[in-house]
Amino acid sequence: METSNNIRSDLISIIVPVYNGEAYLERCIRSVLLQEYEAWELILVDGGSVDRTLAICRTWQKKDDRIHVIHTQENHGVSRGRNTGMESAKGDHLFFMDADDWIMPDCLSRLYEQVREPEVDIAGCAFRQCTGEDWELLYKEIRKNGVESLIREECPRHLIDGRDFLKEGILRQDTRCWSKLYRRQLVAGHFFREDYTIGEDMLFLWEVSSEARKISSSSYEGYCYYRNPSGAMRKPFRASDMDQIRCWQTVLESLQDNEDISRCASILLVSCMLVAGKLALLSREQRKQYIELRRQCSRVVEETMRIPGAYEGLERGYRLKVSVFRAAPDGYLFLYHSLKSMFKRNKRCRFVRK
Numbered sequence: 428m429e430t431s432n433n434i435r436s437d438l439i440s441i442i443v444p445v446y447n448g449e450a451y452l453e454r455c456i457r458s459v460l461l462q463e464y465e466a467w468e469l470i471l472v473d474g475g476s477v478d479r480t481l482a483i484c485r486t487w488q489k490k491d492d493r494i495h496v497i498h499t500q501e502n503h504g505v506s507r508g509r510n511t512g513m514e515s516a517k518g519d520h521l522f523f524m525d526a527d528d529w530i531m532p533d534c535l536s537r538l539y540e541q542v543r544e545p546e547v548d549i550a551g552c553a554f555r556q557c558t559g560e561d562w563e564l565l566y567k568e569i570r571k572n573g574v575e576s577l578i579r580e581e582c583p584r585h586l587i588d589g590r591d592f593l594k595e596g597i598l599r600q601d602t603r604c605w606s607k608l609y610r611r612q613l614v615a616g617h618f619f620r621e622d623y624t625i626g627e628d629m630l631f632l633w634e635v636s637s638e639a640r641k642i643s644s645s646s647y648e649g650y651c652y653y654r655n656p657s658g659a660m661r662k663p664f665r666a667s668d669m670d671q672i673r674c675w676q677t678v679l680e681s682l683q684d685n686e687d688i689s690r691c692a693s694i695l696l697v698s699c700m701l702v703a704g705k706l707a708l709l710s711r712e713q714r715k716q717y718i719e720l721r722r723q724c725s726r727v728v729e730e731t732m733r734i735p736g737a738y739e740g741l742e743r744g745y746r747l748k749v750s751v752f753r754a755a756p757d758g759y760l761f762l763y764h765s766l767k768s769m770f771k772r773n774k775r776c777r778f779v780r781k
Contacts, residue, residue: 434518434519435519438466438517438518439535440467440513442472443469443526444505444509445471445476445508446474446480447478451526452480453487456487457529458532462530463533463574467535468494469491469495470512472497472508474499474503475501481498495515497512503621504621505619506619510619522608522609523604525605528652531649532569532574541645547641547642548639549642550607550608550643551642553648554648555652557652582645582646582647587642589640593687594684596632598691604619605628607632613639626670626673629678664705666720672724672727675691675694676727685735689736690736692731692736693736696728696749699727699728703752703760704763707767708767722756724756725753732753
């Protein structure tokens with residue numbers, strides 16, 4: 428079935444940006460090949476990898492003509508990769524994956540079933556955090572006993588208006604663009620912001636969901652999120668970590684409902700403390716290099732604290748953190764750094780004793 432511009436109405440375009448993913452890319456690809464729903468195309472966007480990633484992509488492309496490879500000379504980030512994939516997609520539905528994740532065999536079929544319902548423009552499922560061992564066990568089970576051996580319990584679905592997703596989804600920690608199937612018509616004209624390295628998926632989801640008629644979600648854990656020890660959130664502080672503050676500021680500036688403003692302001696305060704925590708892990712000399720970013724963080728905290736309900740919406744631990752940071756920012760970073768260092772030393776000592 429084809430629509431205008433060679434877009435297939437039943438085709439799901441799976442977009443996977445990847446950079447230096449030789450250690451995990453194959454399990455992502457294999458999980459797509461195991462899908463019950465077979466009307467898909469897999470678009471692998473390699474951003475100038477310097478390992479065997481491109482060779483792996485080419486090898487699998489030869490094995491299945493539903494796999495397409497786009498190679499760029501430089502790595503411009505996840506957002507550019509997703510945007511590039513969207514531009515070449517031939518499916519009437521789009522699905523985003525990270526290259527180190529995988530999906531359960533019935534993930535696409537369940538999501539497609541939801542999005543076929545009248546007025547549903549986005550269909551989402553829940554996710555589980557997994558390790559590489561989890562994938563090995565799953566793959567071994569499937570090879571031994573087939574896909575049919577997996578438990579297929581029905582999960583209740585939740586249907587909401589797109590305009591309510593900000594309150595019920597994004598401000599309730601559903602900020603991920605992956606694990607969701609989108610109608611192409613909804614996404615048309617929207618792109619991932621390439622000037623952000625953190626929070627760009629939340630901004631994309633915020634924009635498209637506000638235009639959706641209905642959004643269907645399920646508690647079914649069809650998406651497997653790999654706990655990558657070298658992931659972005661676990662890397663040392665970089666100036667781009669400030670993006671997680673900027674993206675929530677962007678959302679906050681657009682809100683009008685007082686309850687939404689308070690909730691978003693609380694999330695913004697948490698984001699500030701997460702950035703401050705990464706700053707604190709740097710050495711004293713390194714922290715001096717980012718003194719202006721620390722001051723920016725302080726200014727945002729001070730401004731956000733003036734918003735009614737922002738502080739009250741925090742959990743007790745974050746209230747304490749915000750209070751101390753607000754009173755003595757540099758003292759907070761020093762104390763945080765000292766406590767973390769002490770914890771690491773004690774942990775090493777316990778390991779040596781054992």
